[in-house]
Amino acid sequence: MAKDQGDKQGIADKLGLGDVFDGFKPIKSRVDMQGWNSDHQFFTVALNNVPDPKLIIELGVWKGMSCIHMAEVIKANDLDCEILAIDTWLGSSAHLSSAGRREELSPENGYPSIYKTFLSNVKTAGHDDVVVPLPMDGNSAAYALKRLKVQADVIHIDASHEYESALMDFRNYWPMLKPNGMLIIDDYAGWPGVTRAACEFAAEVDRPLFGSHGKALLPKNPHLSFDLRIRGKKRYNRKDK
Ligand SMILES: C[S@@+](CC[C@H](N)C(=O)[O-])C[C@H]1O[C@@H](n2cnc3c(N)ncnc32)[C@H](O)[C@@H]1O
Numbered sequence: 001m002a003k004d005q006g007d008k009q010g011i012a013d014k015l016g017l018g019d020v021f022d023g024f025k026p027i028k029s030r031v032d033m034q035g036w037n038s039d040h041q042f043f044t045v046a047l048n049n050v051p052d053p054k055l056i057i058e059l060g061v062w063k064g065m066s067c068i069h070m071a072e073v074i075k076a077n078d079l080d081c082e083i084l085a086i087d088t089w090l091g092s093s094a095h096l097s098s099a100g101r102r103e104e105l106s107p108e109n110g111y112p113s114i115y116k117t118f119l120s121n122v123k124t125a126g127h128d129d130v131v132v133p134l135p136m137d138g139n140s141a142a143y144a145l146k147r148l149k150v151q152a153d154v155i156h157i158d159a160s161h162e163y164e165s166a167l168m169d170f171r172n173y174w175p176m177l178k179p180n181g182m183l184i185i186d187d188y189a190g191w192p193g194v195t196r197a198a199c200e201f202a203a204e205v206d207r208p209l210f211g212s213h214g215k216a217l218l219p220k221n222p223h224l225s226f227d228l229r230i231r232g233k234k235r236y237n238r239k240d241k
Contacts, residue, residue, distance in 0.1 A: 011055055011084050012132045015148065021128035026120040033121055035065025037186065037214045046154045046182040046217065047073050049224070053081045053153035057145075057176065059138045059169060060158035060186065061087040064118040064131070070156070071127035081153070086134045086141045089115035092160060142172035151178050158186035163193030170201040174220075181220045188216035 012019060043066070047053055056070055067085050074081045090112050091105045105112035115135060122131050134141060138159050155173050160166055170185070177183060187194040188211055198216050202209035210217040210226055217226070 010132070011082050011150070014150070015084075015132075015134070017132060017134065020133055021119065021123055024119055024123055024128075026123045027116055028120075030117045030120040031124045032063065032117065033065060033068075033125075034063050036062075038065035039069040040184075040212070040215045042184050042212065042215050042217050043070050043154075043156070044073050045226070046184055047077065047079065047081075049219075049226075050153045050178075050182055051180055053079055055150070055152045056081060056083045056154045056156065057086065057150075057152040057173065058083055058156045058158070059086045059141070059173065060156075060160075061085040061089075061118060061133070062158075063114060064121045064125075066156060066158065066186075067122060067131050068125045068127055070154075071125070071130050074130060075127075081130070083131050084134055084150075084152070085118075085131050086136060086138060087115075087118075087159070088137050089118065089135055093162060138169055139172065142169075142176070145176060150176060151181075152176050153178055153181045154184065155181065156184040156186065161187055161191040161194055163197050166194045167197035167201060170197060171204075174201075174205060177220045179220055180224075183218040183220070185216040185218065187214065188212075190214045 047070070058067060058070070061067055064085070067083050070083055091114075095101045095105055105114055106117065107113065118133070122128050155177055157166070157169050157173060159169055170183070174183060185194065185198045188198050189195055198209060202218055207218050207220070207222060208225065210228055212228065
């Protein structure tokens, strides 16, 4: 894939990140392949409808399951594409405000250590050749990537579930999407703050928002449209209002 192709510059070289998987041995006890809604059909829809995708940016990676799924789609379709995986690997607001969830971060002396789980999962799945981790907060990463003129074909945002920060993420990353690129928004119709931010942002950039169970798709090309098949699916546990 892209990292091995002659003198072609991959995203790790462009950002001066090196190969963080070089010499890394997966920690067997860490490998758990745990994620949420990580194999949603919109990944395939986006990668099949963007011409010759070269770069996916994922903001909100957790233990790597959506990265692993996208890498599978990349390889199944013989695409020459890399995934820049951005996360603090420090968790989200819910890991403090929801009782018992702090333990999900595998804290070591109080500091989250799920980055090791992410590395172990990705390396075990054999996709370290296309996944490039960037441990950074989404806001700082966006400033740097814009300065470095990074442009992506597909952007998957699955970081904060709060209204203000989700809206900020959409505004930060949308300019990095190529003219035929697609934004995939996680937690749409699952978290009210994200749903509100997604709807407002779609109106702000004047694009149709294609919603589904837990994810939404926002094409940058205003002329691109989809007919999505509607089928029944159990919803998240939620209280009826
Ligand atoms: C729901 S998880 C991502 C799940 C993953 N996409 C999957 O399919 O398994 C959300 C992630 O966003 C990260 N995150 C939250 N706020 C962030 C921020 N401001 N910058 C970078 N990462 C953030 C958290 O550390 C967490 O790993």
